[in-house]
Amino acid sequence: MEKLIITAAICGAEVTKKDNPNVPYTAEEIAAEAKRCYDAGASIIHLHVRNDDGTPTQSKEVFKKNIDAIRAKIPGKGPIIQPSTGGAVGMKWQERIAVVELNPEMATLDCGTTNFGDDIFVNDLPLMRNFAKTMIEHKVLPELECFEPGHIANALILRKENLLPGHMHFDIVLGVQGSLNASVKNLLFMVELIPPGATWTVAGIGRHELPLAVNAITMDGHVRVGFEDNIFYSKGVLATSSAQLVERIVKLSKELGRDIATAEEARAILEIK
C-alpha cells in the first residue's frame, strides 16, 4: 500500500478553548502545535487562523504571521501547509480566497454547499470555479473537500472544464450535522465515486474520527485528525494536543502494516512540485 499521509487539522474555525483549553489560537500556539503534529508524523497541516481572542479570521496578514511562525519552528522544508479557503460560515468569498495569494503548496477547495449545523456553508459552482482559477494562477494544489456525494460530482464538473488540471486529492468529510452522516457504508460509497489516479483522505467528525481513520488505513486512503474535527482522545477524555491524535494513527497504521509518509513522500504522492 501507498504510505499513509496524515493531515493534522489543528485549529479549525468553530472549536474554542471553552471546548478544549488546548485548542491553539495565537501564532505561537499554532506553530508549537503544528511542530508537535509534524514531529508525531503529520505531513500536512490543515490551517485555520484566529485573532488573539479566538475568533476565526481569513486575514492574509494573520495567515502569513502563522505560516512564518510554523516555518521558523520547523527546520528544513517542513510539512505541507494547507490553509483553509472555507474559513467560517458566513465569511465573504473575497476574504476566504485571499490566503491563496501567499502561494501555499496546497489550500482547500470546498466542493459544494451544505448544511453546517444550523447554518449553510455556501460553495456554489461559480464560487468553486473562481477559487479553482485563482489556485491555478498561484500554482496551489487544491484539496477537494467533499461533505456529500454531490460534491464529488461538482469536482468532476470542474475537472471537465479543465479547472482542476493537477493531481486530485479529495478530503471526504463525514459527520457534519446536516450533511452526510459518518458510516463505513457512506465512506465506501463516496470512495467509489472518486476517479482513478486520485487520492483521498477521510475526516470523520467527533467520535467517528477514529473508526473512519482505521478503515481508511486499510482501504489505501489517507487520514485527517485534529481538533478541528474532534477534541476528544476517548469518550469524555479531552485530547491534550492534536499530536496525541496523530500519534495514535501512526501507531495503528504501523500495527496494520502501513508505513507513514514523510512530508517529502507526501509531496511525491500528491505530485506537488
Ligand code: KMH
Ligand atoms: N469551517 C467550515 C465552515 C475548509 O477548511 O475548507 C469550513 C471548513 C472547510 O473548515
Ligand code: ZN
Ligand atoms: Zn477546515
